[in-house]
Every structure is written in C-alpha cells, then in structure tokens.
Amino acid sequence: MANDLFSIAQSGIMASQAQLGVTSNNIANVNTVGYNRQVAIQGSMGSQNLGGQFYGTGTYVSEVKRIYNEYAARELRIGQTGLSGAETSLTKLNEMDQLFSQIGKAVPKSLNDLFDTLNSLGDQPQDIGIRNAILTTASQLANSLNQMQSSLNGQMSQTHDEMKNVVGRINDISTEIAEINRELMKSAGNDSQLRDRQDALIQELSQYAEVNVIPLDNGGRSIMLGSAFMLVSSDQASTMGVKEGDPFANEIELTFRVGDTAMKLDASKLGGQLGALFDFREQTLLPASQELGQMALGIADAFNQMQAKGFDLNGLVGKPIFTDINDPTMAAGRVGAMANNTGNASLSVNIDNVGALSGGSYELSFTAPSSYQLKDSKTGAITPLTLNGDKLEGGAGFSIKIDAGAMASGDKFEIRPTANAASQLSVTLTDPKGIAAAAPKISGDAANTGSSVKLVSIDDRNAANFPQTGSELVFELDTSVTPPTYEVFDTDGNSLAVGAATGTPPQVSAFGFTFEIEANGGTNERFTFDLSFAPGDNTNAIEMAKLSDAKLMNNGKSTLADVFEQTKQDIGSQTKSALVRATTAEAIYKQAYDRVQSESGVNLDEEAANLMKFQQSYQASARVMSTASTLFDTLFSSLR
Structure with a gap:
C-alpha cells in the first residue's frame, strides 16, 4: 500500500508540477502579442482491484490545451480588416482635405486676383501697369493649378509606394505561414507556439486584406485573400506583385502568380488597407485630379474666347492668354488604349x-x-x-x-x-498690349435662324470699305449651301461684293478682316459689322471681369470657382464620412477583441489563483509522499 501511496503521490507531484509550469508560462506571456493561454488537462489513472475493492492509482496530464475559439478569431479578423480599411481611408482623406485647404487655397485666391485686376483694367484700359498685373496674376493662377496638380501627383506616388510596401509584407507573411504549415504537419498541429505564431501572422494579414482561413486535416491552414485568390495552399505560398497600369502606365495594378503566369488581381475584392488604398485612388484622387483639369480647361477656354472677341491695344483681334485647350499634346494625353487591343x-x-x-x-x-x-x-x-x-x-x-x-x-x-490640363496650363501671352480690352460690334438680325459668326483677324484697317461706325457693312449669308455664300451691303443698301466662304470651318476674308461662319442651314442670315477701335474702349475688359459670376461650367450650373469649391467640399464630406466609419469599425473591432481576450487572453488574477492552487496541490502530494515514507519506515522497524 505504501508503494501505492508513493506512486499516487508521485503522479500528483508530476501533475501539479505540470500545472505550475503551464500557469507560469501563461503569466510570463501575459504581454506577448498573439499568445493564447494554455491549460493542462488532468485525467485519473486506471483503478486497481484489491480484495474486491477498486482503488485509484493517481493522476496524469492528458494534454496541454491551447484555448482558442475559431469563431471569435474569425470575427476579430473581420473587425481588423474593417478597422484597417477605415483608418487607411480616413488617413488618406485627411491628407487630401488638408491639401485642398492649405495648398489648394492659392487656386481660388489667384482666380479672384485675376478678376480684380480685370476690374481695374475696365477703369483704365490703356494702363500698361494694370495690363502687366493681369499677366502676372494669370501666371500665378496657372502656377497655383500646376502646383496643385503636382501635389496630387505626389499623393498618387505616395499611395503607390504604400501599396508596394503592403504587397511586399503580404509576400513575407505568406512565405512564413507556408513554412509554419510545413512544421505543423510534423506535429499534427499540436505545437501551440507555432499555432500562436501562425494566428498572429494571419491576424496581421487581415489588416492588409480580407482573409479567409481554411483549416487542413494535417494541422496547417490554407489562406485565401478576399474572394480573389489562394495566397497559401498547404505549404505552398503564392506571390503578389505590381505592374504598370492598363491603359495608363503610371497607375499600378496588382498581380498574383499562378505557375509562371502573372494574373491581374481585382483590388476591389480585397478590402482592408490594400483595398482602401485602391479605392482612395479610384474614387477620390483621380476624380479630384480630373475635376482640377476641368477647372483649368474652363479658365483657359473662357479667357481665350474673350480674347478672340476683342481688340488689343494694336487694334488687332486678341490672341490667347492661356494654352490652347486643344493643344495636340493635351489632346493625345486624354486617351489610353487597352493593352489587349488588336487594332492600331x-x-x-x-x-x-x-x-x-x-x-x-x-x-x-x-x-x-x-x-x-x-x-x-x-x-x-x-x-x-x-x-x-x-x-x-x-x-x-x-x-x-x-x-x-x-x-x-x-x-x-x-x-x-480633362486629364493633365491643370499641369499643362500656362500663360502664352507675353505682351501686355495684347490684352483685348476693346470690343468690335457685330450683331445679327432678329430674323436669323441660328447661324453665327466669329471674328478671326483684322488684316488691314486701311482697306477700302473697312467697316467702322457710320460705315458699317452688312453680310448676308446663305448657309444652306456648302460652302456658304455671301453678299455684302453698305449702310445705304448698295451691294459691294458677292462670294463664297473657303476652308474648314468656312471663313470669309474681305474688306480687311476675316471671320468664321458656324452654319445652321439658314438663308438670308444677316450680320452687321462695326470694327471701329479706340484705345480707351473697355467693353471687352468688363465682359472678362463678368466671367467671375458667369455659370460657364457643368451645363450652366457652376462658375469657374465653383468647380474647385465643389471638389473641396466633396472631399470634406468624404472625410467626415470616413471618420464615422472609422469610429464604428473601431467599436466593432474592440468588441471582437474583448471577446477573444475573455477566452484566450491571460488573466493575471485567475493565473495567480491557479498558481496558489497548484502550489498547494504540489505541497499536499509531497506531504502524501512523506507520509508514505514514514509508514514504510515504521513497517520495516516492526520487522526487526
């Protein structure tokens, strides 16, 4: 019986020692990220039949169990993906909001400055100083748009760098998970430390994209990234990469490798930080850049058209102030051909x-x-x-x-x-005398059916019958034929000339000037020309100044400044929405995290209580062994 006591006591000591070891390990890892607490599961040894009675023979530790709830871990991964995506969106939108509020404020200020100088020119149309100021403020406006576009391009580069860094880290994680799977297969998945490391990597991976985990019978785990592709299959890791965009090379795309083939990855299916970066680029950054280009085109077109309607100080038709909106370089940059096109x-x-x-x-x-x-x-x-x-x-x-x-x-x-317009806008007029403050007087008859004319150039103010106040010319056009024909009358109704327009679009050059016809198929379309010029004429300068309030954009709904302000307000609205999403995502994540910690986390109070319990158990088993030793000694003494 003493031997039995020895065995029972020894099993109790060994079990208590194991329990103390597991408890101590939990306490030591209380601050270890990704550690799941462990418990030693004890079982009772088989009974022994002595004299018809069954006596227990002690205890043993059947297993050291890792406390892990797959459902809670899955909810934590989902919460982590949502939180990382929301926080990334908020960070990027905050950067954009600050960009438009700080650097961007120069754009509307420069535009207002240009209109202020135009108002001054209306008061003194011959003042060369004011004309120089107009060219200066126009240059400042172009520079502010250039700088704003450069800042947006910087945001694009920064976002792409972040994408590349995330892709690199995902590849590192996939390789490590595959190696862990290989090791876990050797122990049938029983190595708790490896399982903790595996879970920590999967949890980190869920920051970058949505993660779906597929448990394997051999102890490993396969990992699917979003609903897009298998990142880790058993002990084999796939590789993500980036490539030039299609059709615009500077807008990178994601790839994943299947064998020797790199396949395009749909970033919209990823979620997390990586999905948020792509959404930011597609839904915020590119639209903001194109709307900035829309504003640049509006400015260039509005002022260039006004220049074409007026006379400069030399009495000539005004030349463009800004880059032509259909400059060949700009026109070609507005199209991107897909790589798999078979045409040329x-x-x-x-x-x-x-x-x-x-x-x-x-x-x-x-x-x-x-x-x-x-x-x-x-x-x-x-x-x-x-x-x-x-x-x-x-x-x-x-x-x-x-x-x-x-x-x-x-x-x-x-x-x-509207692509690239903001970066390519520049002031092309260099001579302050070239600002067209004066205006010709061209009027169409009320009976006209829709055709219009546009003054192209003043060729010779000394030409015979050049139209001026008191000696205006009336051109009667027949736009129902191609090319349109015309007859010219003086103020007395005398016919001076007949002819046909030439070129595409059709133009008429006669009596020292040239004009363009926009035909609408009408006959007897009459236009009266008075091309008198006076240096003090401010008619066109006043019309230019009125552009500040003219709703020229978005089909008559917005002014030039409104285009920028609407983009700014939209980004501000997106930022506020992102803040709400981030706050909600944080609450969801915290709830999932607390649940995981309540089950798998180390509670020091609980572990301290266990430490005392298993210490007492150890001491009690040692006491049983001591008692058994005393009994054994007494038995031997009685036999001497």
Whole structure:
C-alpha cells in the first residue's frame, strides 16, 4: 500500500508540477502579442482491484490545451480588416482635405486676383501697369493649378509606394505561414507556439486584406485573400506583385502568380488597407485630379474666347492668354488604349464645349462593323457615337479623333477629357498690349435662324470699305449651301461684293478682316459689322471681369470657382464620412477583441489563483509522499 501511496503521490507531484509550469508560462506571456493561454488537462489513472475493492492509482496530464475559439478569431479578423480599411481611408482623406485647404487655397485666391485686376483694367484700359498685373496674376493662377496638380501627383506616388510596401509584407507573411504549415504537419498541429505564431501572422494579414482561413486535416491552414485568390495552399505560398497600369502606365495594378503566369488581381475584392488604398485612388484622387483639369480647361477656354472677341491695344483681334485647350499634346494625353487591343488606331480628344464637361472618365468600345459606344465610368450610362469622317461625335462636350490607324472589333480605350490640363496650363501671352480690352460690334438680325459668326483677324484697317461706325457693312449669308455664300451691303443698301466662304470651318476674308461662319442651314442670315477701335474702349475688359459670376461650367450650373469649391467640399464630406466609419469599425473591432481576450487572453488574477492552487496541490502530494515514507519506515522497524 505504501508503494501505492508513493506512486499516487508521485503522479500528483508530476501533475501539479505540470500545472505550475503551464500557469507560469501563461503569466510570463501575459504581454506577448498573439499568445493564447494554455491549460493542462488532468485525467485519473486506471483503478486497481484489491480484495474486491477498486482503488485509484493517481493522476496524469492528458494534454496541454491551447484555448482558442475559431469563431471569435474569425470575427476579430473581420473587425481588423474593417478597422484597417477605415483608418487607411480616413488617413488618406485627411491628407487630401488638408491639401485642398492649405495648398489648394492659392487656386481660388489667384482666380479672384485675376478678376480684380480685370476690374481695374475696365477703369483704365490703356494702363500698361494694370495690363502687366493681369499677366502676372494669370501666371500665378496657372502656377497655383500646376502646383496643385503636382501635389496630387505626389499623393498618387505616395499611395503607390504604400501599396508596394503592403504587397511586399503580404509576400513575407505568406512565405512564413507556408513554412509554419510545413512544421505543423510534423506535429499534427499540436505545437501551440507555432499555432500562436501562425494566428498572429494571419491576424496581421487581415489588416492588409480580407482573409479567409481554411483549416487542413494535417494541422496547417490554407489562406485565401478576399474572394480573389489562394495566397497559401498547404505549404505552398503564392506571390503578389505590381505592374504598370492598363491603359495608363503610371497607375499600378496588382498581380498574383499562378505557375509562371502573372494574373491581374481585382483590388476591389480585397478590402482592408490594400483595398482602401485602391479605392482612395479610384474614387477620390483621380476624380479630384480630373475635376482640377476641368477647372483649368474652363479658365483657359473662357479667357481665350474673350480674347478672340476683342481688340488689343494694336487694334488687332486678341490672341490667347492661356494654352490652347486643344493643344495636340493635351489632346493625345486624354486617351489610353487597352493593352489587349488588336487594332492600331491612334486617338486624340478634342474639347468642343467646356461647359458640357463633367470631369469624369469614359470607356470607348468598338464592335465591328460600325458600332462605337461610350460608357460613363461613374454612372454606367452608355452613349452611342457617330463617326463623321475621322471624328467620333456625341460625347458630353468632346469629340474623339482617329488620327491614324484603325480599330479592331473589341478594342477599348479609356477617355479622360480633362486629364493633365491643370499641369499643362500656362500663360502664352507675353505682351501686355495684347490684352483685348476693346470690343468690335457685330450683331445679327432678329430674323436669323441660328447661324453665327466669329471674328478671326483684322488684316488691314486701311482697306477700302473697312467697316467702322457710320460705315458699317452688312453680310448676308446663305448657309444652306456648302460652302456658304455671301453678299455684302453698305449702310445705304448698295451691294459691294458677292462670294463664297473657303476652308474648314468656312471663313470669309474681305474688306480687311476675316471671320468664321458656324452654319445652321439658314438663308438670308444677316450680320452687321462695326470694327471701329479706340484705345480707351473697355467693353471687352468688363465682359472678362463678368466671367467671375458667369455659370460657364457643368451645363450652366457652376462658375469657374465653383468647380474647385465643389471638389473641396466633396472631399470634406468624404472625410467626415470616413471618420464615422472609422469610429464604428473601431467599436466593432474592440468588441471582437474583448471577446477573444475573455477566452484566450491571460488573466493575471485567475493565473495567480491557479498558481496558489497548484502550489498547494504540489505541497499536499509531497506531504502524501512523506507520509508514505514514514509508514514504510515504521513497517520495516516492526520487522526487526
């Protein structure tokens, strides 16, 4: 019986020692990130039959169990993905909000300064100092738009760098998880330290993207990233990467490798930090850049058109102040051809009506033999286009020119009518005398049916019958024919000349000036020309100043300044929404975290109580062994 006591006491000591070891390990790892507390599970040894009675033979530790709740861990991963995505969005939107509030404030200020100097020119149209000030403020406005676009480009580069860093870390994690899976297979998944390391890596991975975990019978885990692709399959790790964007190379895309093939990854299916970075680029950064370009085009077009309507100090038709909105470099940069196109068409985009532009982007697709469709990337609305010669017409304020080559069925292009405008805007007028403060007087008869004329140039003010006040000329146009024809009358109704327009668009050069015709098919369209010039004339300068309040943009709904303010307000609204989402996501994450900690976390009060319990158990078992030793000694003494 003493031997039995020895065995029982020894088993109790060993079990208590194991319990103390597990408890001590829990206490030591109370601050270890990703550690799941452990418990030693004790069992009773088999009974022994002595004299018809069954006596216990002690205890043993059956297993050291890792306390882990898969459902709670899954909820924590989901909460982590949501929180990381929301926090990333908030951080990036805060940066944009500050950018528009600090650096961006120079844009509306420069525009207001330009209108202020134009008001001053209205008072003193001959003042060279004021004219110099107009060119200076115009340059400041162009520079502020250039700088703002440069800052947005910087945001783009920074966002791409963050994407690349995240992709690099995901690849490191996938490799390590695959190695852990390999080791866990050797122990059938019983190594708690490896399991903790595996869970910690999966939890970190859930910051970067949505994670779906697939337990394996061999103790490992396969990891699917979002609903996109298998990142880790058993002990094999896939590789993510980045490549140049299609169709715009500077807008990188995600890839994942299947064998030797790199496949494009749909970032919208990822979630987390990586998904938030792509959403920020697509939903905020690119639209803001294109809306800034919309404003730049509006400024250039409005002032250049006003210049073309007036006379400079030399009595000539005003030349553009800003870059031509259809500069060939700008026009070509508004189109991106998809890499898998089989045709060889080279396209450019011509802006026909700045006021009709939306600041959005479109997908142009071609289906043989003659179907051209334009899809709005934001609304999904599809517009059929008409091919007129080499020009596709029907876009909202723009047309698409096929410069060379031909499209093949299935070819697609991305169209961004306002792309790069803010970075390429510059002041092209250098002579302050070239500001067209004066204005000609060209009027159409009330009976006209819609045709219009536009003064192109003053060729010779000394030409015979050059139209001036008191000796105006009336041009009667027949725009129902191609090319339009005309007859000219003096103030007494005498016919002075007849002829036909030339060129495309049709122009008439006569009596020392040239004008352009926008034909509307009417006959007897009459226009009276008075091209008198006086250096003190401020008519056109006043009209230029009025542009500050003119609703020229977004189909007559916005002023030039409104375009910028609306973008700024939209970003502010997005930032506030992101703050609400981040606060909500944090609450959801904390709830999931607290649940995991309540089950798997180390509670020092509980462990301290266990420490005392197992210490007492150890001491009691040692006391039993001591008692057994005493009994054994007494038995031997009685036999001497």
